[in-house]
């Protein structure tokens with residue numbers, strides 16, 4: 001039996017570190033999403049990775065300034081990040 005799960009999350013985290021996601025901070029993400037609102041000690045925003053109309057994306061700051069992103073509709077972390085990147089690149093492109 002090859003090992004299955006467990007390692008995939010680790011692989012995602014490694015990929016995440018390699019891709020310098022840390023360069024996104026909360027302020028920048030809030031600037032990129034279509035809409036957001038405060039939610040306790042974090043924020044709820046329109047998820048850029050799917051056709052969202054009800055603030056499915058939770059954003060928070062963890063310890064040591066790690067960014068917490070979670071889409072309640074089930075988007076993967078890296079999908080959200082790449083969608084944010086596209087938003088960011090798009091903004092740079094026009095204007």
Ligand SMILES: [Zn+2]
Pocket residue numbers: 047048049050052056071072073074075
């Ligand atoms: Zn989503």
